[in-house]
Amino acid sequence: xxxxxxxxxxxxxxRITILDILRALALLGIVIVHTHDHFNLYLPxxxxxxxxxxxxxxxDWAYEHLFVxxxxxxxxxxxxxxxxxxxxxxxxxxxxxxxxxxxxLTLLFLLGLAHTLFYDGDILTLFGILxxxxxxxxxxxxxxxxxxxxxxxxQPVMLMDxxxxxxxxxxxxHSSGWFHTASPAAGPTREFLYAHGSWGQAALWNLTQGQAGxxxxxxxxxxxxxTLGLFILGMLAGRxxxxxxxxxxxxxxxxxxxxxxxxxxxxLAARLLLPSRLDSxxxxxxxxxxxxxxNLAYTAAFVSAAVLLFTHxxxxxxxxxxxxxxxxxxxxxxxxxLVFTFLFFGWxxxxxxxxxxxxxxxxxxxxxxxxxWACRLWLSHFLYGPLEWLWRTATMCRMQPFRxxxxxxx
Numbered sequence: 001x002x003x004x005x006x007x008x009x010x011x012x013x014x015r016i017t018i019l020d021i022l023r024a025l026a027l028l029g030i031v032i033v034h035t036h037d038h039f040n041l042y043l044p045x046x047x048x049x050x051x052x053x054x055x056x057x058x059x060d061w062a063y064e065h066l067f068v069x070x071x072x073x074x075x076x077x078x079x080x081x082x083x084x085x086x087x088x089x090x091x092x093x094x095x096x097x098x099x100x101x102x103x104x105l106t107l108l109f110l111l112g113l114a115h116t117l118f119y120d121g122d123i124l125t126l127f128g129i130l131x132x133x134x135x136x137x138x139x140x141x142x143x144x145x146x147x148x149x150x151x152x153x154x155q156p157v158m159l160m161d162x163x164x165x166x167x168x169x170x171x172x173x174h175s176s177g178w179f180h181t182a183s184p185a186a187g188p189t190r191e192f193l194y195a196h197g198s199w200g201q202a203a204l205w206n207l208t209q210g211q212a213g214x215x216x217x218x219x220x221x222x223x224x225x226x227t228l229g230l231f232i233l234g235m236l237a238g239r240x241x242x243x244x245x246x247x248x249x250x251x252x253x254x255x256x257x258x259x260x261x262x263x264x265x266x267x268l269a270a271r272l273l274l275p276s277r278l279d280s281x282x283x284x285x286x287x288x289x290x291x292x293x294x295n296l297a298y299t300a301a302f303v304s305a306a307v308l309l310f311t312h313x314x315x316x317x318x319x320x321x322x323x324x325x326x327x328x329x330x331x332x333x334x335x336x337x338l339v340f341t342f343l344f345f346g347w348x349x350x351x352x353x354x355x356x357x358x359x360x361x362x363x364x365x366x367x368x369x370x371x372x373w374a375c376r377l378w379l380s381h382f383l384y385g386p387l388e389w390l391w392r393t394a395t396m397c398r399m400q401p402f403r404x405x406x407x408x409x410x
Contacts, residue, residue: 080234
């Protein structure tokens with residue numbers, strides 16, 4: 001039986017530490033991807049020689065096979081899981097938090113627009129919009145959620161494109177013809193403004209053409225469906241209490257690791273071998289679809305392995321550092337953008353062409369470790385990260401506790 005406070009409501013539940021660690025790992029992967037891409041500033045790089053060429057090749061391999069399009073999936077899954085935890089814990093106190101959470105999503109969208117002034121690839125606006133679907137689906141039955149999650153993760157647009165090229169869905173308009181103009185998120189205009197323009201010029205481009213290009217990408221790449229599917233999957237994981245008492249569920253996560261790892265290897269083999277037996281149009285569509293499913297299996301295997309690793313009692317220091325960064329995910333995400341756009345773009349230091357894949361990887365890891373250390377110091381005195389506290393205060397429309405009392409520190 002759950003203990004109750006004198007007011008009759010359950011006491012605040014403890015944070016699930018492994019989720020904070022997973023958030024930090026997703027954040028690390030995202031900053032590695034963004035810095036490798038110079039925050040979408042694509043310029044020709046001078047050739048490297050000797051050990052630098054070897055190091056750059058290694059960094060490129062890590063980017064391609066370990067991080068790109070994978071860290072974002074983990075971030076999306078954790079957002080859906082965090083949504084469920086917040087609403088479920090309020091529900092246990094007799095509070096329907098859905099209307100308040102819609103206001104919270106609106107604030108997240110507005111914060112994303114502010115973030116877009118610096119980076120056109122912002123994901124907070126996407127989360128702020130798609131999060132409303134979670135609110136509408138929160139009371140739906142588990143079978144319906146499983147069905148919707150499966151349909152989204154099957155990548156319906158890519159699947160229909162494949163069937164169209166195979167002659168099995170001639171009625172379906174292939175997505176390559178949906179937009180007849182070149183994507184405004186690419187081309188010399190953006191590169192010129194980022195490399196040589198002022199901050200105001202870059203910010204205006206981000207809010208106009210950059211937004212159109214971003215949403216084109218989300219739609220045509222399958223990212224939109226994938227994100228929604230992972231939101232729902234995270235909500236289902238919350239319902240099933242998958243990560244509660246994770247150290248006592250090692251057998252479950254070992255099974256998940258074995259299944260998802262085997263599936264990843266099978267999909268990888270299929271992507272490398274099967275498309276070569278098809279014609280060129282089918283090869284492209286089949287390769288894209290298999291790669292999306294492959295990334296999902298990889299992410300599931302990564303989550304399982306991370307839970308098994310970081311719930312082991314022999315890793316206290318890395319776990320503490322990561323969990324502190326995971327508690328300040330929003331603050332870290334925004335400050336990473338501020339640091340690296342100033343480092344790369346023309347309105348700042350303009351060092352993009354001086355930093356190849358290897359220096360970018362080192363810089364990303366160094367900034368993340370610095371953030372993790374700073375978060376540990378910060379959270380020894382405060383309850384939340386700076387932006388987390390502002391978001392929480394604006395959500396509740398009243399000042400929230402911020403500084404820790406001495407008893408809380410101890």
